[in-house]
Amino acid sequence: xxxxxxxxxxxxxxxxxxxxxxxxxxxxxxxxxxxxxxxxxxxxxxxxxxxxxxxxxxxxxxxxxxxxxxxxxxxxxxxxxxxxxxxxxxxxxxxxxxxxxxxxxxxxxxxxxxxxxxxxxxxxxxxxxxxxxxxxxxxxxxxxxxxxxxxxxxxxxxxxxxxxxxxxxxxxxxxxxxxxxxxxxxxxxxxxxxxxxxxxxxxxxxxxxxxxxxxxxxxxxxxxxxxxxxxxxxxxxxxxxxxxxxxxxxxxxxxxxxxxxxxxxxxxxxxxxxxxxxxxxxxxxxxxxxxxxxxxxxxxxxxxxxxxxxxxxxxxxxxxxxxxxxxxxxxxxxxxxxxxxxxxxxxxxxxxxxxxxx
Amino acid sequence: xxxxxxxxxxxxxxxxxxxxxxxxxxxxxxxxxxxxxxxxxxxxxxxxxxxxxxxxxxxxxxxxxxxxxxxxxxxxxxxxxxxxxxxxxxxxxxxxxxxxxxxxxxxxxxxxxxxxxxxxxxxxxxxxxxxxxxxxxxxxxxxxxxxxxxxxxxxxxx
Numbered sequence: 445x446x447x448x449x450x451x452x453x454x455x456x457x458x459x460x461x462x463x464x465x466x467x468x469x470x471x472x473x474x475x476x477x478x479x480x481x482x483x484x485x486x487x488x489x490x491x492x493x494x495x496x497x498x499x500x501x502x503x504x505x506x507x508x509x510x511x512x513x514x515x516x517x518x519x520x521x522x523x524x525x526x527x528x529x530x531x532x533x534x535x536x537x538x539x540x541x542x543x544x545x546x547x548x549x550x551x552x553x554x555x556x557x558x559x560x561x562x563x564x565x566x567x568x569x570x571x572x573x574x575x576x577x578x579x580x581x582x583x584x585x586x587x588x589x590x591x592x593x594x595x596x597x598x599x600x601x602x603x604x605x606x607x608x609x610x611x612x613x614x615x616x617x618x619x620x621x622x623x624x625x626x627x628x629x630x631x632x633x634x635x636x637x638x639x640x641x642x643x644x645x646x647x648x649x650x651x652x653x654x655x656x657x658x659x660x661x662x663x664x665x666x667x668x669x670x671x672x673x674x675x676x677x678x679x680x681x682x683x684x685x686x687x688x689x690x691x692x693x694x695x696x697x698x699x700x701x702x703x704x705x706x707x708x709x710x711x712x713x714x715x716x717x718x719x720x721x722x723x724x725x726x727x728x729x730x731x732x733x734x735x736x737x738x739x740x741x742x743x744x745x746x747x748x749x750x751x752x753x754x755x756x757x758x759x760x761x762x763x764x765x766x767x768x769x770x771x772x773x774x775x776x777x778x779x780x781x782x783x784x785x786x787x788x789x790x791x792x793x794x795x796x797x798x799x800x801x802x
Numbered sequence: 803x804x805x806x807x808x809x810x811x812x813x814x815x816x817x818x819x820x821x822x823x824x825x826x827x828x829x830x831x832x833x834x835x836x837x838x839x840x841x842x843x844x845x846x847x848x849x850x851x852x853x854x855x856x857x858x859x860x861x862x863x864x865x866x867x868x869x870x871x872x873x874x875x876x877x878x879x880x881x882x883x884x885x886x887x888x889x890x891x892x893x894x895x896x897x898x899x900x901x902x903x904x905x906x907x908x909x910x911x912x913x914x915x916x917x918x919x920x921x922x923x924x925x926x927x928x929x930x931x932x933x934x935x936x937x938x939x940x941x942x943x944x945x946x947x948x949x950x951x952x953x954x955x956x957x958x959x960x
Contacts (some may be wrong), residue, residue: 504829505837505838506838506840760826763825764822764826765822
């Protein structure tokens with residue numbers, strides 16, 4: 445059987461046999477780092493071309509169709525273009541913060557990769573506070589955005605960064621509350637345990653009405669947290685040129701761009717893990733035969749399928765809805781999403797205590 | 803009741819968002835009709851819309867006659883000095899002097915295709931052509947004289 449966990453185990457055993465334990469650990473860390481960076485580059489390429497194709501099809505266009513077969517190498521060509529461009533630092537900018545900001549955005553996205561379970565028993569670090577870690581680390585993103593906006597010494601950048609700050613801090617609340625409803629049902633913050641608790645059905649089906657509401661609030665909140673349309677007023681290309689990354693060019697701009705897409709991937713992976721069962725195949729209660737058939741589909745395919753479905757949903761939002769104004773944005777959070785998710789959490793807690801779910 | 807209004811509002815919002823998303827999903831899943839054109843390939847069969855604004859031209863008929871009276875309305879209407887009308891005086895057979903155009907100079911490099919000159923023209927002498935491949939190696943070629951050499955005003959256009 446070729447599964448991700450098998451490969452990881454074989455590599456681990458081979459390294460353990462060949463080198464001393466500390467050297468083996470070191471090599472494993474290096475391999476994990478290379479794997480994460482490779483996944484980053486791949487995700488950037490795939491998600492950019494996916495976004496452009498999805499947007500084109502939704503707007504009755506063809507999308508990129510020149511580079512490679514059906515334009516599938518377009519994002520590779522774009523990356524090459526960005527790599528050879530000059531990374532300009534404006535004269536009036538705070539040079540240190542200006543150059544640091546894209547790397548912080550990138551490092552945050554990389555750190556978030558750690559607890560994501562990509563396949564059965566295939567995880568970089570299965571810590572017991574996985575969900576807490578994700579919500580804690582993902583809120584560092586706002587620092588990199590504020591840093592970029594502030595150090596650019598440009599009014600557009602600063603305005604975009606301030607909007608982004610207000611937005612991320614407010615939407616963190618409802619994202620956290622909707623995640624909490626799953627934590628309440630599972631009784632654990634550990635990602636692997638959350639996935640295993642969905643072995644007899646995904647949470648979105650097991651505790652149907654309330655988890656569906658928290659799923660919808662989660663999707664809305666993470667769309668806002670990753671600064672994507674209809675909540676993209678941090679960038680708002682039609683009013684603020686490009687918001688916080690107006691002054692960035694070349695590879696530093698590409699890092700922000702990449703971090704945005706990787707963040708989208710990560711929040712969708714977390715959403716898929718919490719609500720749609722992560723790598724857990726589609727199981728229905730105790731139907732042994734059906735569950736066994738579903739187990740033949742590899743767990744990594746389940747995980748990436750669900751994640752890419754959620755990414756598609758977020759792209760679908762982007763190409764359907766118009767951008768919100770800043771007051772509408774905050775109204776939506778504080779008057780609608782927050783009260784709804786609080787009441788929803790209360791009901792979910794009652795369901796979990798009384799055991800009214802399947 | 804406040805709570806009922808609140809729930810109604812949320813319900814209406816969800817419904818209208820779902821309507822929009824159904825529309826885009828329909829377009830996404832029915833990928834047949836494409837509104838964009840594959841330009842360099844279909845150059846021979848290119849189908850531009852009727853109101854496409856490419857550049858200002860002055861139509862001439864088969865007797866090399868145009869409809870321009872030289873009134874300079876287009877020059878006055880132009881917001882960025884694209885058109886310059888150079889007039890001369892023709893001597894009619896009865897010996898009367900009559901104003902006519904010598905050259906109607908059109909700077910394509912300054913033109914924004916705003917259509918104001920065409921709307922200002924009282925005698926429909928100029929119109930927008932459906933051409934758009936304007937790049938040239940020498941920018942002097944962008945300064946065009948719209949009336950053909952030796953052309954004169956059509957009979958009956960005042």
